[in-house]
Amino acid sequence: MMLISCPWCGPREEAEFHYGGQAHVSYPEDPSALSDEEWARFLFYRDNPKGPFAERWNHSASCRRWFNVIRDTVTYEILAVYPVGTPKPVIA
Amino acid sequence: MAGPGSDLPDHPDWLWRTPEPKRSYDVVIIGGGGHGLATAYYLAKNHGITNVAVLERGWLAGGNMARNTTIIRSNYLWDESAGIYEHALKLWEGLEEQLDYPILFSQRGVLNLAHSLQDVRDSVRRVEANRLNGVDAEWLDPQQVKEVCPIVNISPDVRYPVLGGTYQPRAGIAKHDYVAWAFARAADAMGVDLIQHCEVTGIDIVDGRAVGVRTTRGPIAAGKVAMCAAGHASVVAAMAGVDLPVQSHPLQALVSELLEPVHPTVVMSNAVHVYVSQAHKGELVMGAGIDSYNGYGQRGSFHIIERQMSAALELFPTFARAHVLRTWGGIVDVTPDASAIMGLTPVDELYVNCGWGTGGFKATPGVGWCYAHTIANGEPHPLNAPFSLERFTTGALVDEHGAAAVAH
Numbered sequence: 001m002m003l004i005s006c007p008w009c010g011p012r013e014e015a016e017f018h019y020g021g022q023a024h025v026s027y028p029e030d031p032s033a034l035s036d037e038e039w040a041r042f043l044f045y046r047d048n049p050k051g052p053f054a055e056r057w058n059h060s061a062s063c064r065r066w067f068n069v070i071r072d073t074v075t076y077e078i079l080a081v082y083p084v085g086t087p088k089p090v091i092a
Numbered sequence: 093m094a095g096p097g098s099d100l101p102d103h104p105d106w107l108w109r110t111p112e113p114k115r116s117y118d119v120v121i122i123g124g125g126g127h128g129l130a131t132a133y134y135l136a137k138n139h140g141i142t143n144v145a146v147l148e149r150g151w152l153a154g155g156n157m158a159r160n161t162t163i164i165r166s167n168y169l170w171d172e173s174a175g176i177y178e179h180a181l182k183l184w185e186g187l188e189e190q191l192d193y194p195i196l197f198s199q200r201g202v203l204n205l206a207h208s209l210q211d212v213r214d215s216v217r218r219v220e221a222n223r224l225n226g227v228d229a230e231w232l233d234p235q236q237v238k239e240v241c242p243i244v245n246i247s248p249d250v251r252y253p254v255l256g257g258t259y260q261p262r263a264g265i266a267k268h269d270y271v272a273w274a275f276a277r278a279a280d281a282m283g284v285d286l287i288q289h290c291e292v293t294g295i296d297i298v299d300g301r302a303v304g305v306r307t308t309r310g311p312i313a314a315g316k317v318a319m320c321a322a323g324h325a326s327v328v329a330a331m332a333g334v335d336l337p338v339q340s341h342p343l344q345a346l347v348s349e350l351l352e353p354v355h356p357t358v359v360m361s362n363a364v365h366v367y368v369s370q371a372h373k374g375e376l377v378m379g380a381g382i383d384s385y386n387g388y389g390q391r392g393s394f395h396i397i398e399r400q401m402s403a404a405l406e407l408f409p410t411f412a413r414a415h416v417l418r419t420w421g422g423i424v425d426v427t428p429d430a431s432a433i434m435g436l437t438p439v440d441e442l443y444v445n446c447g448w449g450t451g452g453f454k455a456t457p458g459v460g461w462c463y464a465h466t467i468a469n470g471e472p473h474p475l476n477a478p479f480s481l482e483r484f485t486t487g488a489l490v491d492e493h494g495a496a497a498v499a500h
């Protein structure tokens with residue numbers, strides 16, 4: 001089980017959180033202008049890297065707020081926690 | 093009296109050669125799991141294509157093929173799925189003879205339990221759909237569930253009472269390692285090179301066409317390149333600049349110590365997230381749903397195991413004295429519609445087979461058969477045509493979340 005640091009509540013066990021998948025995927029500004037390919041990309045395609053991954057978590061059992069995390073998908077180590085709407089931190 | 097396991101065959105000698113990779117092959121298959129091995133076998137057997145290499149980064153069938161809970165069934169909802177899974181099940185029924193190797197295929201039936209009114213409606217609908225597709229399926233009431241599997245608790249006084257279940261008598265289990273070895277041995281005997289500890293690190297493309305791979309054991313030219321990397325599907329496809337709508341997740345399973353035979357069939361429950369069978373040797377084999385996060389670590393989180401144990405205990409109170417002996421995880425490649433992707437890619441002579449997620453073991457012979465056809469002919473077999481990569485653009489999804497989400 002992972003220990004995840006909620007920016008508002010501090011470190012809590014993974015079971016308190018809900019996973020939200022890839023971060024930084026924004027809703028298309030003009031959905032009806034998209035081609036079928038572009039719409040498919042938005043709906044169904046997400047990055048799936050082996051290594052650091054920027055992803056969303058929600059602290060569903062407590063403050064119920066969303067935040068972003070960079071986590072290594074091989075070691076599961078959390079490399080950064082940062083607020084939604086801020087740029088992805090650069091991991092050395 | 094014969095002890096448990098006395099009917100098992102002896103541990104085999106070497107079943108295949110360990111060749112050095114040649115500089116070039118007609119077909120290079122990336123990934124030596126069940127799917128890669130079965131594909132090589134049917135390429136040789138059905139299409140006479142024997143100048144084939146299976147490249148495996150680890151040891152043969154040490155990925156999900158070594159880690160799955162071996163449930164085999166074909167009772168999926170949609171026609172497209174029934175088509176390919178039932179084709180696979182028919183192949184399973186003759187596989188031991190075909191491969192001339194014991195694979196312990198045991199048609200002990202699979203029960204999928206229903207715990208809510210919605211479950212009941214969905215299950216009855218699935219039974220009707222299965223029958224229309226020639227797939228054996230029955231709807232059982234709780235008492236009939238108890239007759240098939242006497243240790244199931246059908247008391248109404250539990251959190252998720254058993255309201256009935258679907259039953260596929262021809263479904264069952266097989267011994268996963270033996271299946272891999274049987275395909276490997278037969279493919280090797282027809283001239284296929286099985287090359288272990290050979291990681292593909294790049295895919296060479298010239299004028300939009302795959303012409304070879306780069307590996308930790310040097311470059312290898314290829315007339316055709318067939319991807320079969322399951323949990324690493326995205327990583328391998330990215331080497332050719334191809335994106336796949338796939339997410340890799342941990343999926344865990346566990347076994348108990350060896351016990352007397354108590355469990356005659358396979359029981360699965362989507363609602364309480366557990367499924368259980370008893371292996372030939374006697375250990376209880378259990379699994380649950382995926383861990384929610386993306387992961388390539390071949391391990392998951394312990395609370396998933398805890399939940400699956402409490403669900404198992406409610407369904408099977410008699411397991412209260414059993415112990416968890418071992419837990420492990422694999423990496424499963426999950427698609428948005430819980431159906432596989434098999435067919436062509438935007439790169440000529442580069443083929444994709446992935447997205448079998450939590451349930452591709454049962455498809456192994458069917459995958460091999462259809463993927464070999466796709467590779468040999470440069471176009472999909474009718475049974476895998478619906479599982480194209482384009483379906484995510486056209487919208488012709490094959491939504492099997494109901495029959496596949498937790499179930500394997």
Ligand SMILES: Cc1cc2nc3c(=O)[nH]c(=O)nc-3n(C[C@H](O)[C@H](O)[C@H](O)COP(=O)(O)OP(=O)(O)OC[C@H]3O[C@@H](n4cnc5c(N)ncnc54)[C@H](O)[C@@H]3O)c2cc1C
Binds near residue numbers: 147
């Ligand atoms: C815990 C668990 C339980 C499961 N239970 C069931 C079940 O009950 N019923 C069922 O039908 N299915 C089940 N599955 C799913 C099933 O195991 C998979 O869908 C199926 O095994 C995938 O096909 P495969 O055998 O070819 O995969 P794998 O055995 O994973 O083969 C892929 C191979 O590709 C290799 N590879 C990856 N990258 C490279 C590279 N760059 N170069 C060379 N080789 C590479 C890997 O090392 C691996 O050996 C389960 C899976 C897990 C993890």
Ligand SMILES: [Zn+2]
Binds near residue numbers: 007
């Ligand atoms: Zn919080």
